[in-house]
Amino acid sequence: MLWSASSPIAAVALFALAVLPSALAQTVTCGSGQLCPESAPCCSQYGECGIGAYCLGGCNPKYSFAVDSCAPQPICVNGNYTFPNLNSLEPNTKYLGDSSQTSFVYSGYTYQSNGDLLIAMPNQTTGTVIATSSYVWYGKVDVVMKSSRGQGVVTAFILFSDVQDEIDYEFVGSDLGTVQSNFYYQGILDWFNEQNISLSDTYANWHTYTVDWQEDYIQWIVDGQVGRTLYKNSTYNATSGEYDFPQTPSRVQLSIWPGGLASNAPGTIAWAGGLIDWDSPDIQQYGYDYALIQSVNVECYSPPSFATQSGGKSYRYVNRNGTQESVIITDDDTVLGSFDDSGLDMSSGILSSTSATSATSTQSIPNVSMVSSSGASTASATTTSVPTVPGGNGGADLQRGDSSSSSSSQSIPDASMVSESTTQSSTQASSTTSSSGAITTPSTGSGTGNRSTTSSLPSAASTSSGGSGFSQGGSASANAGAVVSPTSGALALLVALIFGFLIL
Ligand SMILES: *[C@@H]1O[C@H](CO)[C@@H](O)[C@H](O)[C@H]1NC(C)=O
Ligand SMILES: *[C@@H]1O[C@H](CO)[C@@H](O)[C@H](O)[C@H]1NC(C)=O
Ligand SMILES: *[C@@H]1O[C@H](CO)[C@@H](O)[C@H](O)[C@H]1NC(C)=O
Ligand SMILES: *[C@@H]1O[C@H](CO)[C@@H](O)[C@H](O)[C@H]1NC(C)=O
Ligand SMILES: *[C@@H]1O[C@H](CO)[C@@H](O)[C@H](O)[C@H]1NC(C)=O
């Protein structure tokens, strides 16, 4: 109304021009009770609104402007991936949703090392995350990998859906004899779902980590031995009348991130094994902490029998409930025409693509912000000189850093909230999150209940179900590519109370 007198559009444009550089470049947040505006319709996994890449992997239909603001999600494809080169990876600053052209999308630092994929966390950075371009809606995923090491350094292999269902393996670098298994339903924090699995040194040895995700149960299997089984029927939530069980199409994510960053919450740092040591042996020797991925195998299972299937190309949510009943299978295209587009208009841009302001005014690529103890620097810190790759050929290997960000005139927004300089909103939104796709529960165990059992792999073939301990709401949003911190239970609860379950 304010501007209605003459030309609302011009007025808005003027307003935008005047305000944008400083304010609008800031983030518009989204979360429970707070949907994104039409101009920036997509709610990213970090709880920020934007267009372009915001509408691809991680776009949460629950909090976006409309359920179909998010682009359709590429359907599951069977694949056995190895990394003789990095051709199967594309940076998130280039990827527009064509999963047939690239198997993985990444942000951060990826290298090739003796035929393996190396994901790195250079000194003072937030590390790296790679995610499959296509989704899995029940299936079996095997990853042969070696974790990073050192206190404060976290490696994760997870399945992560756009409504933030999550199935995790997490490696805390201070305990190389343990891998943590965990799960989340729609990002709801639950302190009691974590269970440890014991195994031989995860940094020194290759292990095969499998997630067998069925409609009725999930098994975490290490080197062929079942380390944990979670039955869906053990996750029934009488309050909601639903099963708090991961059930929506998920991408496979692999990441390395600094859980022990000084600016993270104390509970996070403690969970991560202590403050990160930027002078770690690996950083001294190679310039980064790292994890190695030898292979990723994806076997797709049939979608639920009740699923409406009117095609074979993509998954879509048809309502904001975010349960498996909200998902249908369609022939709808998954590719955006440009970073000015969204699921609402896949090919011509939400805003006029001829207008320079469209690109600069609306965030289009959630980025990974670099962190340093003194504040954020940028991804331009990208290693242009190739560091020596462990076991590799002296650094002559292919390498990719996320250079994306440094230059483009477009606002490449900050989806990560690791640094102290980030906005409050992002910080809140992510405060209970972990990063790189891993939501982590801090081990500030305040709670009753059987926190978990440790099953020793070689001996134990089995299992228990997590499911019975539910806890306070809080929020958890994992994220790709950016690091955020899981916080301590107390802090998370506080955050939840203060922000009124913003993200839920
Ligand atoms: C992946 O490898 C398994 C055996 O290891 C094989 O059964 C399966 O067909 C392969 N999948 C693809 C897509 O090649
Ligand atoms: C849960 O499902 C499993 C496997 O179907 C079954 O063995 C178990 O008895 C069920 N438990 C309950 C409490 O229904
Ligand atoms: C990492 O960066 C910090 C801050 O610039 C510096 O003090 C430290 O020496 C660096 N570590 C290594 C191993 O170069
Ligand atoms: C969403 O969930 C609510 C509560 O479970 C249910 O009443 C409603 O029918 C669901 N909506 C749709 C469209 O399925
Ligand atoms: C990430 O976004 C923030 C704010 O939008 C920007 O200041 C920063 O330069 C970006 N980082 C990179 C690496 O481009």
Ligand SMILES: *[C@@H]1O[C@H](CO)[C@@H](O)[C@H](O)[C@H]1NC(C)=O
């Ligand atoms: C916790 O463990 C005790 C002893 O092992 C067992 O009796 C009890 O049923 C368990 N509680 C839950 C919620 O699993």
Ligand SMILES: *[C@@H]1O[C@H](CO)[C@@H](O)[C@H](O)[C@H]1NC(C)=O
């Ligand atoms: C899992 O192991 C870590 C140490 O690596 C420990 O801090 C944590 O409490 C354990 N979690 C459970 C549930 O036992």
Ligand SMILES: *[C@@H]1O[C@H](CO)[C@@H](O)[C@H](O)[C@H]1NC(C)=O
């Ligand atoms: C059960 O569902 C309700 C409503 O979604 C949620 O607020 C609560 O956290 C869940 N309970 C547990 C124990 O997770």
